[in-house]
Amino acid sequence: MLKEINNRSHIADTVINKxxxxxxxxxxxxxxxxxxxxxxxxxxxxxxxxxxxxxxxEIGFELSACHVNHNLRGAESDSxxxxxxxxCKEMNIPLKIFSIDVSKAMEKHTSVxxxxxxxxxxxxxxxxxxxxxxxxxxxNSCDNTETVxxxxxxxxxxxxxxxxxxxxxxxxxxxxxxxxxxxEAYCDINGLxxxxxxxxxxxxxxxxxxxxxxxPKLLEIxxxxxxxxxxxxxxxxxxxxxxxxxxKKELCAAKIGDKTYDSERLASLPRPILTRAISLIxxxxxxxxxxxxxxxxxEIIKSGTGKINIEKNKFAIVRKGKAEIQIVIQKYRKKx
Amino acid sequence: MLKEINNRSHIADTVINKxxxxxxxxxxxxxxxxxxxxxxxxxxxxxxxxxxxxxxxEIGFELSACHVNHNLRGAESDSxxxxxxxxCKEMNIPLKIFSIDVSKAMEKHTSVxxxxxxxxxxxxxxxxxxxxxxxxxxxNSCDNTETVxxxxxxxxxxxxxxxxxxxxxxxxxxxxxxxxxxxEAYCDINGLxxxxxxxxxxxxxxxxxxxxxxxPKLLEIxxxxxxxxxxxxxxxxxxxxxxxxxxKKELCAAKIGDKTYDSERLASLPRPILTRAISLIxxxxxxxxxxxxxxxxxEIIKSGTGKINIEKNKFAIVRKGKAEIQIVIQKYRKKx
Numbered sequence: 001m002l003k004e005i006n007n008r009s010h011i012a013d014t015v016i017n018k019x020x021x022x023x024x025x026x027x028x029x030x031x032x033x034x035x036x037x038x039x040x041x042x043x044x045x046x047x048x049x050x051x052x053x054x055x056x057x058e059i060g061f062e063l064s065a066c067h068v069n070h071n072l073r074g075a076e077s078d079s080x081x082x083x084x085x086x087x088c089k090e091m092n093i094p095l096k097i098f099s100i101d102v103s104k105a106m107e108k109h110t111s112v113x114x115x116x117x118x119x120x121x122x123x124x125x126x127x128x129x130x131x132x133x134x135x136x137x138x139x140n141s142c143d144n145t146e147t148v149x150x151x152x153x154x155x156x157x158x159x160x161x162x163x164x165x166x167x168x169x170x171x172x173x174x175x176x177x178x179x180x181x182x183x184e185a186y187c188d189i190n191g192l193x194x195x196x197x198x199x200x201x202x203x204x205x206x207x208x209x210x211x212x213x214x215x216p217k218l219l220e221i222x223x224x225x226x227x228x229x230x231x232x233x234x235x236x237x238x239x240x241x242x243x244x245x246x247x248k249k250e251l252c253a254a255k256i257g258d259k260t261y262d263s264e265r266l267a268s269l270p271r272p273i274l275t276r277a278i279s280l281i282x283x284x285x286x287x288x289x290x291x292x293x294x295x296x297x298x299e300i301i302k303s304g305t306g307k308i309n310i311e312k313n314k315f316a317i318v319r320k321g322k323a324e325i326q327i328v329i330q331k332y333r334k335k336x
Numbered sequence: 337m338l339k340e341i342n343n344r345s346h347i348a349d350t351v352i353n354k355x356x357x358x359x360x361x362x363x364x365x366x367x368x369x370x371x372x373x374x375x376x377x378x379x380x381x382x383x384x385x386x387x388x389x390x391x392x393x394e395i396g397f398e399l400s401a402c403h404v405n406h407n408l409r410g411a412e413s414d415s416x417x418x419x420x421x422x423x424c425k426e427m428n429i430p431l432k433i434f435s436i437d438v439s440k441a442m443e444k445h446t447s448v449x450x451x452x453x454x455x456x457x458x459x460x461x462x463x464x465x466x467x468x469x470x471x472x473x474x475x476n477s478c479d480n481t482e483t484v485x486x487x488x489x490x491x492x493x494x495x496x497x498x499x500x501x502x503x504x505x506x507x508x509x510x511x512x513x514x515x516x517x518x519x520e521a522y523c524d525i526n527g528l529x530x531x532x533x534x535x536x537x538x539x540x541x542x543x544x545x546x547x548x549x550x551x552p553k554l555l556e557i558x559x560x561x562x563x564x565x566x567x568x569x570x571x572x573x574x575x576x577x578x579x580x581x582x583x584k585k586e587l588c589a590a591k592i593g594d595k596t597y598d599s600e601r602l603a604s605l606p607r608p609i610l611t612r613a614i615s616l617i618x619x620x621x622x623x624x625x626x627x628x629x630x631x632x633x634x635e636i637i638k639s640g641t642g643k644i645n646i647e648k649n650k651f652a653i654v655r656k657g658k659a660e661i662q663i664v665i666q667k668y669r670k671k672x
Contacts (some may be wrong), residue, residue, distance in 0.1 A: 041488045153557050155564035161497065206557050216547050221489050222541055228491035231627070234610075235493045242608040272578040275571075291567070317583060 011255045018177035019051045023059070026173040031060040035172075036134035038124055039065040039095070041083045041195040044138035045184045050192060052136065053091055055113055062248070066095040066127045066135075068120045070102055072112070080195050098323030099125040111331060114218040128170040139164045139173045142180040143224040148229055149210050155291075163233035254275050256322065259284055263323035267301050285325040287311055297323075347521040348642060350403060354513040355387045357397070362469040364508040367396040370469035373403040373432070377419045377531040382476035382513050383519045388472065389427055400430040400464045402471075404456045406438055408448070416531050423652050434459040450671055464506040475500045475509045478516040478547070479528035484565055487588075491627075494576045501571035515562050583612035592658065595620055603637050610634060621661040633659075 023029050035056075049065060056063045060187045067084040073075050081097060088095035100119045104113060110118075124135040144163040166176045175183065187194055218225050224309030250273055254265040261281065266274060278297045279289035287293065287310055297316040300306030300323075307317045313328045340513030359365050371392075373385045378607045385401060392399045403420040407413050417433060424431035438448060446454075460471045471638065480499040485495030502512045510521065523530055555561050586609055590601040602610060614633045615625035622645055623629065633652040637658075643653045649664045 015434050151560065152565075152568070153554060155558075156568060157665060158494070158575050161572075173432065197598075200617055209553070209557060217545070217553075218489060221545055224492075232488070232492060236497075239494050239575065239608045242606055243575060243579075272575045 008185055015047065015175075015178050015182050016051055016054065018182075020055065020175045022166060022174050022177050023172075026166045027128040027170070028136075028167055028174060029059055029061050032062075034062045034064065036096075036124075036131060036133045036135045037063070037093075038064045038120075038128055038135055038137045039067050039084050040138075041067070041080045041087070043183055043187050043192075043194040044059060044139070044140055046087065046192050046204070047178075048136060048138040048211070049087070049091070049093065050186075050190060052174065053093065055261045062282060064096070064131065064133070066096040066123065068098045068123050069121070070100060070116050072102055072116065079335055081196050088325075091263045094189075096127055098127075111289060115201040118276050125170065134170050134172050136172050136174055138175050139290070140175045140178050140180055140183055141230050142215070144176060144205055144233060145215065146210050147227050147228040149214065150207060153206070153210075154276060155264075158236060158243070159180065161233070162237040162240050163229070166234075177227075177230060226245075233279055243272055244276055247273050247280060250281050251277040260322050260324040261320045263301050263304065263321055271298075274301070281325060282310070285314060285327065287314060287325070297304065298303050344521055344525045345391070347518050348525045351383065351511075351514050351518050351522040352387055352390065355384075355510045356391065357504060358513045359509050360507070362470075362502045364503055364510060365395055365397050365431050368398075370400070370467050372397045372432075372460075372463055372469045372471045372655065373399065373429075373466060374402045374456075374471055374473045375403050375420050376474075377403070377416045377423070378474070378530075379519055379530045380476055380511060381604050382423065382528050382530040383514075383522050384398050384472060385423070385429065386425070386522075386526060388510065391571075398469075400432070400467065400469070402432040402434060402459065404434045404436060404459050406436060406456070408438055408452065414592075419514050419529075419531050432463055434463075461506065470506050470508050471512055472508050474511050476511045476516055476519055477512050477566050478551070480512060480552065481551065481562050481565040481571060482543055482546050484569060485550065486543060489542070489546075493627075494579070495558070496570060496578050497569070498573040499565070501573065502570075509593050513563075513566060522563040527658075574581070576671075579608055580612055583616060587613045598639050599640065599654045599657055602659055608657040610637070617659070618646070618662060621650060621663065623650060 020198055029035060035052060036268040037045060037052060038250055038267065039045045047061075052063055056103060065088050067081055069077050069081045077283075085095060085097070098120075100116075102116045102119060105119055106112070106115050127133070128135050137307070146160055149164045151163075154160075156167045164176065165171075165172060166173050172261050178186075186192070216224070220229060250265075250269055251261065254277070256262050259281075266277060269277060273297060278294045278301070282289040282293060282297070293310055294318075296308045297310070298307060300316060303318075304319050307315055307319075310316045310325065314324045317326050341653075347456060371388060375381045375385055376579060385399075387593060388399055401420070401424050403417055407415050407419045421431060421433070430577060434456075436452075436459065438452045441455055442448065444461050460473075463469070464471050483550060484497055484499045485501075490496075500509060500512065501507075507622060515521075551561070558564060585603055586598065586601075590597045590613070592598050595617075605613060606626050611630050611634060614630045614637070618629060618633070619624040629646055629652075632644045633646070634652045636644060639654075641654050643651055643655075646652045646661065651662045651664060653660055653662050
C-alpha cells in the first residue's frame, strides 16, 4: 500500500518534471509571458492547468484559460462549460468562454469534427491575439504516437511522421512528453475531477482502433514506445523543417514575378527540395498539395513545358522558362 | 469459378508487371548485365527466379542463382539445398551452393540470426564479385512494411523509416512492390513448389508479432497499406539520401587532416547535417553511431572543447579547433 502511494506520488513528480522539460527544451514559456490554457475539462486539460498553475510563480508567467462550448451535445456541453467555470473560479484563474455553432458553419465536404476543430482554433487565435498570449493545448505523448500512426496509415511523407509539433506559431503543448496513464494518475493523486467527452466523431473510429487495438500490442513489444516515438518525431521535425526552409529559400531565389517562377531553375533542384517548392507554390494559391498534384506539376517542370488542370479552374503551366498556377475565371450559370 | 481463375491469372500478371515497374523505376537491370538470384527455395525467391527467367530475354540479361545452406536445421537444410538444385536444373539455370558454418562464426553479442545474415551477405558479395553480377534478393512489400514497423518500434530516425532499399550497392529487390499474398497466388497459379523455412530465430518473435497480430489490424483500417508504405519509404529515402549526401559534402569540406575535422566549421552546421556528419565520423572508426554517442559528441563540438569516452578505448576529442576520435592503445593483462 505504501509502495503504491510512493509510486503514485512519483508519477505526480514525473508529470511536473516532464512539463518543465518540455517547456525548457522547446522554449515554450518565458518570464512575463501570458499563457491561456485551452480547457475542455477533460483529464488532459485539467492536468495541464493544474501543472501550469503550480509552476507559474517559479517561471513568472500569467495564467488564464478559455473554454470552447461546441454546443454539440445539448445539456452535456453546458455542464462541461459549468465545470470549467467552477474549476477556474476555484483556482482563481480568469476564464473566457467561446460558444460556437458548428452546424451553422458546416461546409460541403467537411466533417463535424473538422469544422469544430477549425472554429475551436479560430477562437484560440482570437483569444491569443486579444491578450497577446500563447495558447497551451493539452496534447500528450499518446496523442502524438496516435497521430504518427494515423498519418502512417493514411499514407504520408516526412511531415506527417513529425506528429504533433510541441510548438507551432502561438500554440504550445507542455504535456507532450507525458503519457495518458501518467496524466490520469496525476488527476487521481491530486484528487482532480474532470469530465469525459462522449462525442463520437466519425473519424474517431480509426483513432480509437489505433488506441484500443493496435497500440496495446505495440506496447507489449516495446513498453517505452511513447518515449521512443517522441524522440523520433523530434528528430524528424528537425529534418523536415530544414528541408522546408531550404525549399523556401530556393523558391525565393527562383521567383521572377508575382507568383511566377523560373522553371529551369526549379527543374535543376534535387527532388526533395523541388517537391517541397511545388507544394509551396500550390499553397500560395490555396491548393491542397496532394502527392498526385505535386507529381503532375513536377513532370511538366522537368519536361520544360506543359499545362495541367490542378483543380477546378486552376492550371499549372510551364512555358517559356516560367512556371506558375493560372486561375481561369469562368462564368457559371446558376442551377435552378 | 471462372471469375476466380480470371482473378488469379490477373494476380500473376500483376506480379510480373510490378517486377517490371520496380526494375524500370529503380534502374535495377540493364541489357547484358548478369543477375544472380539469392534462392532460398521459399515462395518469394522461387517467384523471383520464375519471374526473372520469364523476362530475361526481353530485357536481355544473364540469369544465375546461388543458394546458401546455413546448416542450421540438419537434414531439412540439405533437403532445401536439394530443392534449389532440382529447381535450377529443371529451369536450366546455373547454381552456386555456399555451405556455411554459422555456429563456428558466432561472436559475442551477436545472435544466430545476425551471424547467419552476415555470412549470407558475405557469400552474395563474393559471388557478385566473382561473376561481376548484381544479386537479386526476394524482399517484398510486406517485408518492407514490417521493417518500417520494426524500426519504428525499436526507436528510429529518418533512415530506419526508409525500410528496405530497392537497390543498394550490388543488391536489387525486384519483388519490392509485390505483397506476400500476390506472391503466394503467383506460385499457386504457376504450379510452383517451394519450401517453408521453419527456423524460428529469436528476434523473429517481434517480426512475427507485427506480421500476425498488428498488420492485419492495420489492413482493416487501410487495405492498401503496403502500397502506401512503399510510396512513403520511397519519398523518405530521397529525403534521407539528400541529407546524407549534404553531410558527406560538409564533412569533406571540414576535413583538416587524416580523420580530423575543423570543429568550428562542424559546430556551425544545422543539426540535421551535423548529427549525420558525426555519425559518419563514428563509422569511419568502426563505431556504431547510436543516438547517445552522437549526442555526446555533438555537445563537445558545440561547446568548443571536451573529451568523452565513446566506447572501450575510443575517445571523441574536441580541442584547439579540431574534432576527432582518438584510439588509445592499452595493454591488457590476460585473465587466466
